[in-house]
Amino acid sequence: MKASEEPVILKLGGSVITDKGADDGVIREAELLRIAREVSGYGGKMIVVHGAGSFGHTYAKKYGLDRQFDLEGSVVTHESVKKLAAMVVGALNRFGVRAVAVHPMGCTVCKNGRIESMYMENIKLMLEKGFVPVLHGDVVMDSELGTCVLSGDQIVPYLAKELGVTRLGLGSAEDGVLDLEGKPVPVITPGNFEEFRGCIGASGSTDVTGGMLGKVRELLELSKTSCITSYIFNAGKADNVHRFLHGDPIGTRISPDKGD
Numbered sequence: 001m002k003a004s005e006e007p008v009i010l011k012l013g014g015s016v017i018t019d020k021g022a023d024d025g026v027i028r029e030a031e032l033l034r035i036a037r038e039v040s041g042y043g044g045k046m047i048v049v050h051g052a053g054s055f056g057h058t059y060a061k062k063y064g065l066d067r068q069f070d071l072e073g074s075v076v077t078h079e080s081v082k083k084l085a086a087m088v089v090g091a092l093n094r095f096g097v098r099a100v101a102v103h104p105m106g107c108t109v110c111k112n113g114r115i116e117s118m119y120m121e122n123i124k125l126m127l128e129k130g131f132v133p134v135l136h137g138d139v140v141m142d143s144e145l146g147t148c149v150l151s152g153d154q155i156v157p158y159l160a161k162e163l164g165v166t167r168l169g170l171g172s173a174e175d176g177v178l179d180l181e182g183k184p185v186p187v188i189t190p191g192n193f194e195e196f197r198g199c200i201g202a203s204g205s206t207d208v209t210g211g212m213l214g215k216v217r218e219l220l221e222l223s224k225t226s227c228i229t230s231y232i233f234n235a236g237k238a239d240n241v242h243r244f245l246h247g248d249p250i251g252t253r254i255s256p257d258k259g260d
Contacts, residue, residue, distance in 0.1 A: 007045035007127055008245060009168035011156050014053025014137070016173050016235045017088065025055035025080055032091045035171075035235060038242040040095035045127050046245070047159060048092070048099065049152045052077075052137035055084040060149050065139060069146030074139045077149075078105050085136045092132065100131045104138040104150055113148045115158050124163070135159070153215045157222035166228055169244040169251075170215055171235025176252030177216060187253045190220055219254040230254040 012035065019026040039048070052060075059080055060066060063073025085101045092099035107119040126133045135155055142148040153170070160168050176184035180199045188196060193216070200213045212232075219230040233251025235241050243250050 005045070006166055007047055007163055008042075009047045009049065009156055009160055009165050010039070010241065010245065011152055011168070011170040012048065012050040012088070012235055013170065013172040014051025014055075014057070014152075016171055017050060018053030018055060018084065020053045020057070022054040023058060025053070025058075025084060027084070027087055031236060032088065033094070034238060035241050036091040036095045036097065038239065039092060039132075039245070040097050041242055042245040044245075046132050047123070047127070047163075048088070048132060048134045049155050049159070050084070050088050050134070050136045051152045052081045052084065056081040056137055056139075056149075060139070065147065065149050074147045078103075078139045081136055081138050085134060088136070089134050092134070097132050098130060099134050100126060102126075102133045102135050104135055104140050104155065108138075108140045108150060110140055110142040110145075110148050110150060112144045113142065113150075115150070115154060116143065118158060118162070120162050123159075127163075151214065153218050157218050157228075160222060160228050161226060167230075167247075168228060169231045169233060170219070171241060171244070172212070172215070172232055173234065173236050174212070174232075175234045175237075176232050176250075177212065185252050187255050188216060188220070189255050189257055190224060191257065193220060216254065223254055223256045227256075 014020055017028055017032045056077055059077040063070040065073050089099045089101045109117050123133050137152040138150055139147050140150045177188055177200055179185050185196055200216055222228055231251050231253055233240055
């Protein structure tokens, strides 16, 4: 498939690139390097967003950042996810991707936990000049709460709308959204969401941002106001990131309707 002139957004789940069950930040180095190698084979414009995994959720929960403002906790959590971002960028650049970290704490303001504004000019210029911006789940300023935990799953649809993206993928540790028999649901739409809602679980590890159900809700909301095709797929399986980037339908598609 020929690379599109429009950027593609690839989200790497924290459970794929880190040991999300660890008490402190633990990277899955072999997985990260494999994914970086697959990303390097894509020649089009791209944004990478990654989850915080055990680098962020552990501290966010420890300090109760999903419930209250804590100055020290905000700093500690932000510094931890910055370390993970540096590792992700380092792995991508090892394979010639030309990635640059963009920390949401420095460019985003939320209101009651939802993005109110994000400075986009630098991201647009990076894409224009051939860089691959790398954003991540982070602690950001919030006009009502002081700070809030901003999930990469909320960043992805915001970027998609702002940049006119038509294709995005959330690489998780599952083969997609699984039904009660453990098989991937081919398509989820606003019309059939309630049918599958009962089998969409939250993360089994420490996660203050909503797990799989949070991902599906964000993408369904995006599908109501755009023509963007979204996929949730298993980035932990070799070649799946490559397949997504090169246009293969993979995992579960999130769509406005079944005929989309």
